[in-house]
Amino acid sequence: QPEAARSVVGGLENQEVGRFSEKEVLAFNSSREGRTLVWVFFVFALFFMWPYQTMVQMQSFLVKEFPEKGAEAGATMLLFTTWPLLITHALLSVTGIIRRLPYVVKITVPCVVVALLAVILVAVVLSPSTSPDFLLRSLYAAALIESVGQSLVEPAVFDMAGLMPSALASQGVQAGNGACGLVVSCVQMLTRLAANGLAPIGKKELEVLTVGFLAIMGFTGVSMVTLYFQRVRQSSYYLKYVERQDPHENIESEQVDLSEGCAEQQDATLFGHCADNVRNIAKALRYVFPSFMAVFLTYCTSMTLWPVIPGASCVAPRAGEFSPEPDQDNILQSWWFDLVLLCFNFSDFVGKSLRKSLQWGTQRLSPATQLLLAGLRAVVFVPIILACSAPQSFDPRTARWINLSAVFFLGISNGWLSTGLYLGLSTGCLIADQLGKTVLQEYIGACYQPMS
Numbered sequence: 001q002p003e004a005a006r007s008v009v010g011g012l013e014n015q016e017v018g019r020f021s022e023k024e025v026l027a028f029n030s031s032r033e034g035r036t037l038v039w040v041f042f043v044f045a046l047f048f049m050w051p052y053q054t055m056v057q058m059q060s061f062l063v064k065e066f067p068e069k070g071a072e073a074g075a076t077m078l079l080f081t082t083w084p085l086l087i088t089h090a091l092l093s094v095t096g097i098i099r100r101l102p103y104v105v106k107i108t109v110p111c112v113v114v115a116l117l118a119v120i121l122v123a124v125v126l127s128p129s130t131s132p133d134f135l136l137r138s139l140y141a142a143a144l145i146e147s148v149g150q151s152l153v154e155p156a157v158f159d160m161a162g163l164m165p166s167a168l169a170s171q172g173v174q175a176g177n178g179a180c181g182l183v184v185s186c187v188q189m190l191t192r193l194a195a196n197g198l199a200p201i202g203k204k205e206l207e208v209l210t211v212g213f214l215a216i217m218g219f220t221g222v223s224m225v226t227l228y229f230q231r232v233r234q235s236s237y238y239l240k241y242v243e244r245q246d247p248h249e250n251i252e253s254e255q256v257d258l259s260e261g262c263a264e265q266q267d268a269t270l271f272g273h274c275a276d277n278v279r280n281i282a283k284a285l286r287y288v289f290p291s292f293m294a295v296f297l298t299y300c301t302s303m304t305l306w307p308v309i310p311g312a313s314c315v316a317p318r319a320g321e322f323s324p325e326p327d328q329d330n331i332l333q334s335w336w337f338d339l340v341l342l343c344f345n346f347s348d349f350v351g352k353s354l355r356k357s358l359q360w361g362t363q364r365l366s367p368a369t370q371l372l373l374a375g376l377r378a379v380v381f382v383p384i385i386l387a388c389s390a391p392q393s394f395d396p397r398t399a400r401w402i403n404l405s406a407v408f409f410l411g412i413s414n415g416w417l418s419t420g421l422y423l424g425l426s427t428g429c430l431i432a433d434q435l436g437k438t439v440l441q442e443y444i445g446a447c448y449q450p451m452s
Contacts (some may be wrong), residue, residue, distance in 0.1 A: 003450070005355055010075045011357055018123070020165040022064070024165040025165050025166055027165075028164065028165045028166045028168075029166050029238065030166060033221070033235055033236065033237065034164075034166065034168075034208070034237065036231065036235075037164065037169060037231070037232070037235060037237060037238075038166075038168045038169050038172045038233060039172065040227055040231045041157065041160075041161045041169050041170075041172040041173045041176065041364050042172040042173070042176035042179070043223075044157045044173065044176065044224060044256075045157060045172070045173045045174070045175070045176025045177040045178060045179075045180065046176040046179055046180045046183070046220075047149060047220035047221075047223055047224045047227075048111075048153045048154055048157060048220070049176070049177050049181070050180055050181035050184070050216060050217055050220045050222060051114050051146040051149075051150065051220070052081060052085075052146065052150060053180055053181050053184040054075060054079075054167075054184070054213040054214060054216075054217050055081040055139075055142070055143045055146060055343070056077075056078065056081060056098075056184075056186070056307065056341070057185075057188055057213065057341065058074075058077060058177055059078075059208070059307065059308070059337055059365065060096055060201070060206055060337055060338070061206045061207070062074050062077060062136075062139075064202075064203040064206050065132070065135070065203065065206075065207075066132060070291055072390060072416075073136060074308055075308050076140065076306075076313075077139065077140065077143055078141050078145045078308055080143035080295065081143045081147055081374040082147065083147075083148070084147040084148055084151070085147040085154075086149070086299070087151050088148050088151035089154075089155060089213060092151060092155075093155070094172070094275050097100060098152070100154060101152070103156055103159075103160065103242070104228075104233075105110075105230045106152045106155075106420050107153060107156055107157075107224065107225065108225050109149075109152070110148075110149030110152050110153045110219040111143065111149075111153065111220075111222070111225045112220075112221065112225065112326065113149055113226045113420035114146060114149055114217060114218070114219030114220070114221040115218045115219075115222050116216075116218075117142050117146065117217075118144060118215065118218030118221065118395055119140075119218055120142075121138065121139070121142055121209055121214050121216060122214050122218075123236045123436070124138050125210060125211055126211060132357075140275065141297065144245075153224070155209065158173055159424070160232065160238070160242050161173045163241045163242045164241055164242075165237070165241060165250065170422065171352075171355065171358070171419065174419040174422065175299070175349070175352050175353050175413075177352065178345070178348045178349030178350075178351070178352040178353070179349055180255055181285060181341070181344070181345030181348060182345045182348075184213070184337065184341075184345070185306045185341045185345045185346070185352045186207060186340040186342070187213075188338060188341075189325065189338050189342060190276045191205075191209050192209075192338070192350070193214075193333065198331050199331075199332040199334075200331075201334075216419065220402045229372075231277055236396040238415060256307075256329060257349075259365070269401035285342070288367075289366050290366075290370070290371045291367040291370065291421055293370070293374075294367065294370045294371040294373075294374040294417070294421050295383075295418065295421045295422075297371070297373075297374040297375060297378060298374045298377070298417045298421065299414075299418065300378075301374070301377060301378040301382070301410075302410060303410075304382075305382065305385045305386075305410060306344050306407060306410060306411075307337070307340050307341055307344065308341070308405050309386070310340050310385055310388070310389055310403050310404075310406075311336065311337040311340040311341070311386060311397070312337070312389070312390060313336070313388065313389035313396075313403060314333070314390055314392065314396050315329065315332050315333050315396055315397075315400035316329035316330065316332070316333050316396060316397075317395075317396060317397065317441045327350040329397075331362035332400075332417055336400075337402065340404070340407055343404055343407045343408050343411065344407050344408070344410065344411035344414075345411065346408075346409040346411070347385055347407075347408045347409070347410075347411030347412040347415065347430060348412065348414050348415040349415065350411075350412055351412040351413065351414065351415020351417075352410065352415040352416070352418070352419045353415075357416065358416065358419055358420050361416070361420040362381065362420060365420070370417065370420065370421055373417060373422075374417060377413050381413075384402065384406045385403060385410070387399075387409070388400070388402050388403035388406065394421050415451050419434075437446050
């Protein structure tokens with residue numbers, strides 16, 4: 001059976017034909033409802049990434065609001081925004097809880113919480129009686145809650161898109177993911193230009209900008225719930241391809257299959273004692289582990305190196321050193337963090353939108369090769385960005401442009417590799433399906449969302 005599954009490896013089109021008939025794929029791609037769903041998934045990704053991007057772009061606000069611990073606050077905010085997402089999603093996936101929750105819960109509950117959170121934060125930021133310590137702790141708590149909520153929404157959207165009969169739906173999710181960061185960066189920089197020109201932005205302007213982003217965050221939460229019920233849940237493709245795959249539809253039969261040969265263990269878990277299930281997990285890991293590790297390494301490299309380390313680097317000569325253009329250097333320094341954000345977000349979006357290149361990658365690159373590329377990416381970019389950031393190993397006027405170039409290629413490789421890896425993971429899911437309805441499919445094949 002694994003040999004039969006391997007026959008589907010050969011590119012995006014073959015993966016689609018392996019899971020669906022050519023007629024189904026063409027019908028989805030050519031129908032108005034199918035094209036609408038592709039755009040809806042794009043907007044979904046744009047919206048569910050907005051809270052994350054809102055918290056990330058608060059770096060400049062934190063520096064102005066808390067000058068005595070601006071760098072520390074920014075790094076802490078990034079930790080609260082990213083690592084709880086990774087840890088929670090990993091735990092939910094490994095334990096299988098993420099598959100036991102219905103889509104309506106995974107979409108609506110976090111989005112409603114985010115909308116309420118946005119209202120509370122706007123009141124806290126605007127209130128003149130709010131103490132600095134309470135404001136900072138409120139922002140940390142909001143980042144933590146948003147991160148946990150995203151660990152439910154993001155895989156649910158990827159899952160729904162991956163169950164559609166075309167890879168265009170999943171690529172729409174990835175493109176929307178990248179577009180969100182680009183939109184946030186552009187809005188922030190255009191607002192700053194309109195308010196102060198090239199001059200450094202003041203604390204009051206940053207406060208207004210932050211409130212605006214929080215208001216949009218609340219809007220995205222409400223809009224996602226509306227889109228889900230009005231556009232996605234009512235579509236014939238959702239009813240046909242997603243609802244029938246919901247584990248809640250056939251929970252009893254799945255439990256019987258999961259416990260086959262081990263009657264006393266009706267509620268099998270990942271670390272269950274049934275020997276058959278353990279062997280199936282080992283089989284699954286042979287196929288999906290390289291892809292899983294490549295995804296993990298890709299995102300860890302990006303989140304470790306960006307945005308705080310290059311964004312906080314010095315781009316002007318050190319104190320006491322001669323600068324031929326001190327005014328220009330000061331202006332550039334004040335814009336540097338925004339430029340680092342824009343550079344990565346733009347290149348990440350480009351990497352996720354290179355459809356022909358991504359198709360070539362899924363056809364030619366095996367999961368082991370993708371893991372090797374993810375490792376080489378870390379080996380190349382970690383020393384370059386660290387050498388160009390504080391403490392810098394050479395002149396800041398040279399280091400700044402090497403740093404920005406490295407951030408650009410870090411972003412484009414992040415977008416291309418992450419999207420290509422999700423496309424490649426569909427092969428692992430196909431192989432998982434071939435191995436039967438066991439813990440393998442419940443915890444491995446179904447947890448890593450297929451892209452086609």
